Amino acid sequence: MKVAVPKERAQDERRVALVPDTATKLMAAGLEVSVEEGAGSSAFVSDADYEKAGVKVVKGAASLLANADVVLKVQAPAAGEVDLIPNGAVLISFLQPATQADIIAALARRGVTAFSLELVPRISRAQSMDALSSQASAAGYKAVLMAAGRLGKFFPMMMTAAGTVAPARVLVMGAGVAGLQAIATARRLGAVVSAYDVRPAVKEEVQSLGASFIELALETQEGEGGYAREQSEEFLRKQRDLIGEHVAKSDVVITTAAIPGRRAPLLVTSDMVKGMRPGSVIVDLAAETGGNVELTRAGEDVDVGGVTIIGTRNVPSTMPLHASQLYARNVANLLLHLVKDGAINLDFADDITKGSCITHGGEIVNERAKQTAAPASKS
Ligand code: NAD
Numbered sequence: 001m002k003v004a005v006p007k008e009r010a011q012d013e014r015r016v017a018l019v020p021d022t023a024t025k026l027m028a029a030g031l032e033v034s035v036e037e038g039a040g041s042s043a044f045v046s047d048a049d050y051e052k053a054g055v056k057v058v059k060g061a062a063s064l065l066a067n068a069d070v071v072l073k074v075q076a077p078a079a080g081e082v083d084l085i086p087n088g089a090v091l092i093s094f095l096q097p098a099t100q101a102d103i104i105a106a107l108a109r110r111g112v113t114a115f116s117l118e119l120v121p122r123i124s125r126a127q128s129m130d131a132l133s134s135q136a137s138a139a140g141y142k143a144v145l146m147a148a149g150r151l152g153k154f155f156p157m158m159m160t161a162a163g164t165v166a167p168a169r170v171l172v173m174g175a176g177v178a179g180l181q182a183i184a185t186a187r188r189l190g191a192v193v194s195a196y197d198v199r200p201a202v203k204e205e206v207q208s209l210g211a212s213f214i215e216l217a218l219e220t221q222e223g224e225g226g227y228a229r230e231q232s233e234e235f236l237r238k239q240r241d242l243i244g245e246h247v248a249k250s251d252v253v254i255t256t257a258a259i260p261g262r263r264a265p266l267l268v269t270s271d272m273v274k275g276m277r278p279g280s281v282i283v284d285l286a287a288e289t290g291g292n293v294e295l296t297r298a299g300e301d302v303d304v305g306g307v308t309i310i311g312t313r314n315v316p317s318t319m320p321l322h323a324s325q326l327y328a329r330n331v332a333n334l335l336l337h338l339v340k341d342g343a344i345n346l347d348f349a350d351d352i353t354k355g356s357c358i359t360h361g362g363e364i365v366n367e368r369a370k371q372t373a374a375p376a377s378k379s
Helices: 020-028 047-052 061-066 101-109 124-129 131-150 177-188 200-208 233-249 270-274 320-338 351-356 367-378
Strands: 002-005 032-036 056-058 070-072 090-093 113-116 158-160 163-165 169-173 192-196 252-255 281-284 301-304 307-310 357-360
Touching (some): 032 061, 070 320, 101 113, 101 357, 131 177, 177 200, 351 357
Parallel strands (some): 002 070, 169 252, 252 281, 281 307
Antiparallel strands (some): 301 307
16 A cells, blocks of 8 residues: 655645654555655655655655555645545545635545544544644744743843842643643743633643643633633633733733634733733734734734734744654554555544544545535535
């Protein structure tokens, strides 16, 4: 069975879906692995590194994909790329089912069996395939470094001959995977960290990392599967009123709040930003899904009266080596879950296979993706 890894073509995407170490694991399971020439170069993995591991390097996506049985990618393929994937092949990738209805429909028409990493169920059996978590960890870590690089202050308390400097105050909003990693990183740098989440279940995790948990007089918003549920505008208004004083006191605010498949909730208004001290920094990790901060512009840094709002897109891609390494393990584990005796063997009675499969046999098979696709197919 032939596994193909094309070079990522989306703008600013530096990750690659498979690194040599992980390719070796697939080859040991009897699979043949090829990568497109230059596929790993922006993640600091050379063609020679792949060749050394026994991976075939092929020039051009068209020749690479022509005989592929399985295609591994990071970003959803563009329309032109879908046409290169052979009918009946398996694709494993992030596919952004909530916003990529046209590409999902094109994959179904093409007869591709596509697995969306966003849909891998968050059960313990699937933890090693959880690319949302591995990439969120990279984002949470990097968010803190981006903030520290911009802040005109030290993170730790500094006792110097010239006097003592107080530590920076960091507020993390949303204590999921990215938020917890941001808390841990900011603590390692010596900042005083506080955090807030609508799921009080995270309180102990926040505290165990050495941060304080902010409790607001609000009802909890715990939804299915450990995620937050969608919140009413009334709830978010109350939340903003109560969190405002904590934002004003902070040197750094890192926002990571998300609700799966929905626009990111608005947590920080422009008035709240204006209430922060000049020199403060906000990193909005939800920039691409609408932003947690009213004035965020995805892909840009915005200056609001001396407060910088960083809206970098695709933060994991700014750490391409480790982000690719972790992603590759997630993808390889999902692929090996779908393989028996060296061939794809789909068991739709299995929660992981059924849950993450989005197109199969010419149809969109995921219920939520079907609903998203419906309006697009009518137009
Ligand atoms: P996410 O990216 O969807 O959301 C990030 C955080 O934002 C969540 O903690 C959410 O509660 C929070 N949030 C939403 N609205 C908010 C608001 N208005 N104000 C403040 N915070 C808000 O979530 P995630 O990080 O991908 O995962 C969330 C949780 O899922 C984890 O903490 C964990 O409990 C669970 N999880 C389980 C597994 C597993 O069992 N394999 C793996 C990963 C995550």
